[in-house]
Amino acid sequence: MAHCSAESEMEKSPWICHVCDFKSADTESQACDLCFRVTCELHLRPASVYNKDNGLYETARVCIVCGSSKS
Ligand SMILES: [Zn+2]
């Protein structure tokens, strides 16, 4: 029962934006800092997020879904 599955190429895996379903395998995937879902560059923007641990606002990368749901 020899099961050899050598995966030597694990550099960049394909990803898909959860907002617009944009797919890419050439660039690095980026994730929203709030929902941690993979988001493309178009739908990821810097935003100030309140850190309750230290009471400071920090710059995070937030997807437009999380950004628009914030009042
Ligand atoms: Zn997108």
Ligand SMILES: [Zn+2]
């Ligand atoms: Zn998000």
